[in-house]
Amino acid sequence: METRDPAAEPRLATGALLFGRVLDGEGGARPIGWEAAQGWTPARAGEVLWLHLHRTTPGLRDWLRCKLCLPEPTAELLVSDKTRPRAFREGDALVATLRDLNFNPGAEPEDMISMQLWSDGERVLTLRRDPQQSPNEICALLDRGEGPRDAGAMITQIAELMIDHLSGAVVDINDAIDRLEDNPQALAMEERATQIAEIRRDCLALQRHISPEHEALQQISRDAPEWFEPHDRREIAESIARLRRNLDDINISKESALVLQDELRARAQAVSQDATYKLGVMAGVFLPLTFFTGLLGSNVGGIPGSDHPLGFAGVIAACAVITVVILVIFHSRKWL
Structure with a gap:
């Protein structure tokens, strides 16, 4: 032994x-x-x-047990x-x-x-x-x-x-x-x-x-x-x-x-909601205009004003009137 x-x-x-x-x-x-x-x-x-x-020094646990007569669990705890x-x-x-x-x-x-x-x-x-x-x-x-x-x-x-x-x-x-x-x-x-x-x-x-x-x-x-x-x-x-x-x-x-x-x-949710609201307002404004201009831009005969020299200006004026009307309606309903 x-x-x-x-x-x-x-x-x-x-x-x-x-x-x-x-x-x-x-x-x-x-x-x-x-x-x-x-x-x-x-x-x-x-x-x-x-x-x-x-405490990580090799042999320290044995030194604690031998020199200080500490029990094994205590010596193990002190170096673990x-x-x-x-x-x-x-x-x-x-x-x-x-x-x-x-x-x-x-x-x-x-x-x-x-x-x-x-x-x-x-x-x-x-x-x-x-x-x-x-x-x-x-x-x-x-x-x-x-x-x-x-x-x-x-x-x-x-x-x-x-x-x-x-x-x-x-x-x-x-x-x-x-x-x-x-x-x-x-x-x-x-x-x-x-x-x-x-x-x-x-x-x-x-x-x-x-x-x-x-x-x-x-x-x-x-x-x-x-x-x-x-x-x-x-x-x-x-x-x-x-x-x-x-x-x-x-x-x-x-x-x-x-x-x-x-x-x-x-705050982040409010910013997101505000952005969504603004996009909704913009869509509400431009959707009628898109419909109007799309209708006038149809590739068929008989479109009013197509041969008139002020036809394009009339379309722009009509779009402006539509935009103003939409904005007045939004403002009256407190959407703006």
């Missing part, structure tokens, strides 16, 4: 570390490398190890692409999957990307596949001495930054709707219809991701371990409320886009 050296397992994930910090409990942090992180223990009370990892937001407590650890806006070049922000998270109060692991802004922003805060002081604050600040990004996207959608409402004639109907359709797609995409994220944050608020302090729970509760407001705003934006689309459809 094949055997393997358990001590070799942690080295399988070498290269997974994007950056690491040791929080000093006062808002600052010092960098830490991969090798130093393997045997890390707090040098003093209040220190927290934060490792930001690339099953990215629906969720959160649960596992003993004294918190496991979560959250989603952030996608600010990578060539991507739509509404195509949200996921980040897996694990923490036992002394260590925080964040794992991602595609680059994200939130971890980089927290790292910059820590390097300036203005970052989170403990694991609970780290998790709540990650959630807050994600919601900040989401709020910006919601504001952009609202601004786009306001521009369409304030300047209904500024764009051609085709371009206006395209923008409205894009707004509705963006709203649906955000709504699809926000609802499970809202549930995940609620789960963290309810079931977080004891190291998640009361002020952290209050911060999460505020984040939940903000996310709920964003979800309400998205629903309103979606309804507003639907109203704009109905108005645009009504």
